[in-house]
Amino acid sequence: MLIRHTPVLAALTQLSCPVQVFPHAGIQQLTHTHTPAASMPDEKMDETKKKKKKTAECCGYPISIFFIVVNEFCERFSYYGMRAVLVLYFRYFLLWDDDLATSIYHAFVALCYLTPILGAIIADSWLGKFKTIIYLSIVYAIGQVTMAVSTIHDITDSNRDGTPDNFTFHIALSMLGLILIALGTGGIKPCVAAFGGDQFQEHQSRQLNTFFSVFYLCINAGSLLSTLITPVLRAQECGIHTQQQCYPLAFGVPAVLMVISLVVFIAGSGMYVKTDPEGNIMWSVCKCIGFAIRNRFRHRSSSYPKREHWMDWADEKYDKLLIAQIKMVLKVLFLYIPLPMFWTLFDQKGSRWTLQATTMSGDFGGFILQPDQMQTVNPILILTMVPIMDRLIFPLIQKCGLNFSPLKRMTVGMLFAATAFVSAALVQIEIDKTLPNFPSSSESQLKVVNMYSTTLNVTISPSEHLLIESYGSSADYITFDHQDITVSLNTSNVITKAFSLIKGGRQTLIIPSDPTVMYLVEDTKSKPREGKNAIRFVNGWTADLNITNLDSIEPSATTNYTLVNQGKRDFVLRHGEQWCEFSRKFGFGASYTFLITEAVFSSDCESIVEVEDMKPNSVHMALQIPQYFLITTGEVMFSVTGLQFSYSQAPKNMKSVLQAGWLCTNAVGNIIVLIVAEIGKLPKQWAEYVLFASLLVAVSIIFSIMAYFYTYIDPAEIEAQIRKEQGLEPEEKEKEKETLEMEEKDQKNEQGVKQTKI
Numbered sequence: 001m002l003i004r005h006t007p008v009l010a011a012l013t014q015l016s017c018p019v020q021v022f023p024h025a026g027i028q029q030l031t032h033t034h035t036p037a038a039s040m041p042d043e044k045m046d047e048t049k050k051k052k053k054k055t056a057e058c059c060g061y062p063i064s065i066f067f068i069v070v071n072e073f074c075e076r077f078s079y080y081g082m083r084a085v086l087v088l089y090f091r092y093f094l095l096w097d098d099d100l101a102t103s104i105y106h107a108f109v110a111l112c113y114l115t116p117i118l119g120a121i122i123a124d125s126w127l128g129k130f131k132t133i134i135y136l137s138i139v140y141a142i143g144q145v146t147m148a149v150s151t152i153h154d155i156t157d158s159n160r161d162g163t164p165d166n167f168t169f170h171i172a173l174s175m176l177g178l179i180l181i182a183l184g185t186g187g188i189k190p191c192v193a194a195f196g197g198d199q200f201q202e203h204q205s206r207q208l209n210t211f212f213s214v215f216y217l218c219i220n221a222g223s224l225l226s227t228l229i230t231p232v233l234r235a236q237e238c239g240i241h242t243q244q245q246c247y248p249l250a251f252g253v254p255a256v257l258m259v260i261s262l263v264v265f266i267a268g269s270g271m272y273v274k275t276d277p278e279g280n281i282m283w284s285v286c287k288c289i290g291f292a293i294r295n296r297f298r299h300r301s302s303s304y305p306k307r308e309h310w311m312d313w314a315d316e317k318y319d320k321l322l323i324a325q326i327k328m329v330l331k332v333l334f335l336y337i338p339l340p341m342f343w344t345l346f347d348q349k350g351s352r353w354t355l356q357a358t359t360m361s362g363d364f365g366g367f368i369l370q371p372d373q374m375q376t377v378n379p380i381l382i383l384t385m386v387p388i389m390d391r392l393i394f395p396l397i398q399k400c401g402l403n404f405s406p407l408k409r410m411t412v413g414m415l416f417a418a419t420a421f422v423s424a425a426l427v428q429i430e431i432d433k434t435l436p437n438f439p440s441s442s443e444s445q446l447k448v449v450n451m452y453s454t455t456l457n458v459t460i461s462p463s464e465h466l467l468i469e470s471y472g473s474s475a476d477y478i479t480f481d482h483q484d485i486t487v488s489l490n491t492s493n494v495i496t497k498a499f500s501l502i503k504g505g506r507q508t509l510i511i512p513s514d515p516t517v518m519y520l521v522e523d524t525k526s527k528p529r530e531g532k533n534a535i536r537f538v539n540g541w542t543a544d545l546n547i548t549n550l551d552s553i554e555p556s557a558t559t560n561y562t563l564v565n566q567g568k569r570d571f572v573l574r575h576g577e578q579w580c581e582f583s584r585k586f587g588f589g590a591s592y593t594f595l596i597t598e599a600v601f602s603s604d605c606e607s608i609v610e611v612e613d614m615k616p617n618s619v620h621m622a623l624q625i626p627q628y629f630l631i632t633t634g635e636v637m638f639s640v641t642g643l644q645f646s647y648s649q650a651p652k653n654m655k656s657v658l659q660a661g662w663l664c665t666n667a668v669g670n671i672i673v674l675i676v677a678e679i680g681k682l683p684k685q686w687a688e689y690v691l692f693a694s695l696l697v698a699v700s701i702i703f704s705i706m707a708y709f710y711t712y713i714d715p716a717e718i719e720a721q722i723r724k725e726q727g728l729e730p731e732e733k734e735k736e737k738e739t740l741e742m743e744e745k746d747q748k749n750e751q752g753v754k755q756t757k758i
């Protein structure tokens, strides 16, 4: 069979066109060997006419962009604000355990980045971007309201004890809310970015790139504000019958912001450039690909001449333009295959890095930073680094004559993320030096506390001999590689008792005022969560005691651990009319047992003895700043560029689809985090960080090779040339005139800006 080769198809299949770097644009474009007007497709020109009539401009930017970026700010506030308190809601309202809460949280985030495919298909094939954004924003707002309602404990708290009586109701409502939110946030995300891009005209490529940077700034401004505000709202107390943590307010404010986002978007509706969907494009794409594969298979014999691209096997039945568009999209999607690895590392900020922060000290002198607040460093850095990169670093690189093309930027971004993980590994090594020596799964550890009135000689079979003074403890934990021990106490007569220790556990042997009833209590064997401190009391007084926020404690008994925050804490010990106040300043991540002596009231609580079970964290959280700086630099190079690249390389009718493909790399990255968390970790955390860094370096090498073979295209130009070859080109002269007019207008605008600056 004979295949016709047109110049455009040859250009598409060989992809070896000369390239030219546009100033600031970052995206290399095909060199025009003819006037720009000559390359403009008729359809695009018609659309441009529409744009010219409709779009008002300010400083060279379409005014409609203002509504889109404000909409994005409010939407991201809503999304990140809700996300900031979600795990806590699962953990402390629905009372799920840590594992379930984290898994559902990550699954939700992954779903939010998978639904863009659905939104893109709806937008590009059916409703168009404008209507898709409106309808899915309504779904999103309903989801946020449903979520806020699901957190009102009073709805099912018929016995008014402060906890919901019907958990199934709250779980069902919140899951419905989350599904609607995922559908809404994911569905509109590819459309909003692409819709913003659609507002720009051919001659505004510089402004288009700035738009994507401003868009990213708005995302992070929204994220920063909401991550700071919603936890504060959650910490308030509210309720109808009983006062509880105010989840309805923490979820309600994001719901209000989502409604505002929708109103702002609708307010701009008269100004937007709205491109209509071109029928069920996704279905046509699938059918065309299916036909190409079947046709290739039918003609597999070597007697048939080869075609330059496997999609050319759809030539017999499908339009050349569609085939060319599919080739463009597939080429970019293929390039995306290695990208999820970046997000796998990036998304660990919220999990592994936050856990790392819980083993560090957040005392910054003037203020205290909680471990999860460390994440706000990312949006703060984005807000400062995007302008610096855009205005200073990238132009400087360009001035030096270096071709820092988008795909090179993305590769360098990945390498920055890898170095962030090397930095995290170095910090981890420092932390490990300060961590207690926890027992392995076959070992047991024991500490001894003496509440007896005199010093005791304690022998633990077979070979441990300890001398422990009254209201004192053994210096540190003793490690045993067996569980069964016998303890002998040398009091007036020898008391002997056998115990079985917990494998892999840490315990304390409490010897009370009556040593014959000595007993074991279980100790914490990991750092207390969220950088808090675990404390407990042993009552050496002669009667029951009440301690603030703790149950009443019997003589000789030990309380369970209570978690207290960093800072000065006061406890009132009370028995009947007698009381005293005990104050203590806590650091981060320590564990203490307080021994209450017989003289507690007569000494005004001064005689209480502190036994340090676990030292407070000593490595400072500031050491995490370099890793945050490196990952954020990586994000600016990778994510902002990826957003622009996905828009610029997509054919007009598949812009949202490529945005969705880009967002999907994020979803896959999140799913990898989930799988890694489930499969388990390397024995050493620093080794896991190094492993992730090495994987990303390997992936970025693969990506750079793929990028080397990628040729940047101007989809509009290719589409125009195909249309021209198909005889669909309108009057050249009219087009030329239109373009010249547009360029003149652009120049005037730029001069206007310069004059204003002067």
Ligand SMILES: C[C@H](N)C(=O)N1CCC[C@H]1C(=O)O
Binding pocket: 219, 220, 223, 378, 379, 382, 635, 639, 666
């Ligand atoms: C908050 C992040 N710095 C950020 O801007 N993003 C993380 C995933 C992509 C992007 C977003 O759109 O939220």
